[in-house]
Amino acid sequence: MECKILDGKKVASEVRERIAVMVKEIRESGKVPPGLAVVLVGDNPASKVYVGQKEKACKEVGFESFLYHLPEATTQEELLNLVGQLNEDPNVHGILVQLPLPKHLNETEVIEAIRPEKDVDGFHPMNLGKLVAGLPCTVPCTPKGIMHLLEYYGIEIEGKNAVVVGRSNIVGKPVAHLLLQKNATVTICHSRTRNLEDITKEADILVVAAGRPHFITQHMVKKGAVVVDVGINRLESGLVGDVDFDGVRLRASWITPVPGGVGPMTIAMLLENTLEMYERFS
Ligand code: GUN
Numbered sequence: 549m550e551c552k553i554l555d556g557k558k559v560a561s562e563v564r565e566r567i568a569v570m571v572k573e574i575r576e577s578g579k580v581p582p583g584l585a586v587v588l589v590g591d592n593p594a595s596k597v598y599v600g601q602k603e604k605a606c607k608e609v610g611f612e613s614f615l616y617h618l619p620e621a622t623t624q625e626e627l628l629n630l631v632g633q634l635n636e637d638p639n640v641h642g643i644l645v646q647l648p649l650p651k652h653l654n655e656t657e658v659i660e661a662i663r664p665e666k667d668v669d670g671f672h673p674m675n676l677g678k679l680v681a682g683l684p685c686t687v688p689c690t691p692k693g694i695m696h697l698l699e700y701y702g703i704e705i706e707g708k709n710a711v712v713v714g715r716s717n718i719v720g721k722p723v724a725h726l727l728l729q730k731n732a733t734v735t736i737c738h739s740r741t742r743n744l745e746d747i748t749k750e751a752d753i754l755v756v757a758a759g760r761p762h763f764i765t766q767h768m769v770k771k772g773a774v775v776v777d778v779g780i781n782r783l784e785s786g787l788v789g790d791v792d793f794d795g796v797r798l799r800a801s802w803i804t805p806v807p808g809g810v811g812p813m814t815i816a817m818l819l820e821n822t823l824e825m826y827e828r829f830s
Contacts, residue, residue, distance in 0.1 A: 549772065551797040552701075554804045556693070559700050560812035564609055567819050571610035582826035583612035584642045584668065584818075585634045589627065590620035590650045594782065599646050605815045611822060612639060620650055627653060631661045641830055642668030642822040647718070665829040668821045671717065680725055686821055691723035693813025694755060694776050695730075703774050703802065705730040709750050713737045713764070713790075714757030719778055723755055744768070756790040766795035774802040778810050 575581050584606050588599045599615070606613035616630060627645075634643045643666045649655050659667075664674040670686040678685035698705065710732035714720035720736060728734045737747055739758075745768040748754055756764050757778035769775060779790030789806030797803050804810055 549801060551800045552802050554697050554701055554774075554776070554802050554809060556697055556804060556809040556811065556813045557807075559697055560693075560816035563696075563816040563820060564605065567816075567823055568609040570823065575610060580639060580830070581610060581612050582641050582822050582830075583614060583637075583639045584644065584822045585614040585616065585637070585640045587616045587618065587627070587630060587634075587643070587645045589618045589622050589646075589653065592648070594780075595646045595648075601815055602644070602818060605819060606822075609819055611819070614640060622650075622653070624653055624657065627658055628661050631658060635661075635663045635666060638830075640666065641826040642666055642818075644668050644818070666825065668818060668825060669718075670722070670821070676717065676722065679722055682729055686825065687726070687817075688718060688722045689817040689821060690719050690757075690778060690810060690814045691726050692817040692821070693810060694723055694778070695726050696817065697776070697804070697810070697813055698753070698774070701802065703753070705732050705753065708732050708752040709735070710753040710755065711735045711737060711748055711751035712755045712757070713744070713748065714755075714759070714778070716757065719757040720755075723757075727753070727755075758790045760790055761788050762790070762792040764791045764796060766792065766799055769796050769799045771799050772801045773799065775800045775804070776810065777804050777806050780806060780811060 586599055603613050603615055634640050643662050645658055659671045664672045667675055670688040675685045710727040712720050712724045715736050715738045724734045724736050737744055748768045749770050751773055753774045755776045761781035775796055777789035777791040781788050787807050
């Protein structure tokens, strides 16, 4: 069986084109355009790359983009003050504080300071709680992008065994709930899971967000599985995912590449969330 590619780059560019058309109409009508504020604290090289990509994507679709690059030594109070100011700014419809924050800052407190109506990442407990309850909310970008990609390619979810490797608040937990809402039978695995491969081998849909390069190998995957690789690991040889693509593609029916799979979808969903918040709350 030939393994097909879940082409995140292509699907994301279609989303971005659709958003650009809508923003053009908004601008032509003379209204304030959607605005996204991105806050980066310190000089984490990966975060700088991600923030650069987000800013570029915003500009390309015609959003206003407000970048706040604060020094590593920023205090909790300074950061909370900035968030408070952005909460009140009528030109800002989405606020994104890039994670991880430097160690001396309290991430939870910062996330909770963002008004849920501007929490474009969907990380505020109010949004995460609504997600778990199955209520309308802002859905975190990477999980939303994964679901969009599966839907685009007509991957059936109902009744399937879905296994999620990774239990972060950003990816693992929310994607598990979204799969559950689509009536998959969901198992969440993590670093303490025993006999991981016995579980991954049962997956019809395998979502991997473990943060370990080439962690999932061919023998851990069921024949015909749909494999979604959320990992972005920077090795000397280049970017690699958490899945050993060359081996796993010999068994899977569908697979996301790295790069060009989930990554572009995350950015497209950030744009979609910003536009949704603009339409719902401004
Ligand atoms: N760090 C890694 N992924 C993300 C994300 O989606 N949003 C934010 N704010 N920080 C991240």
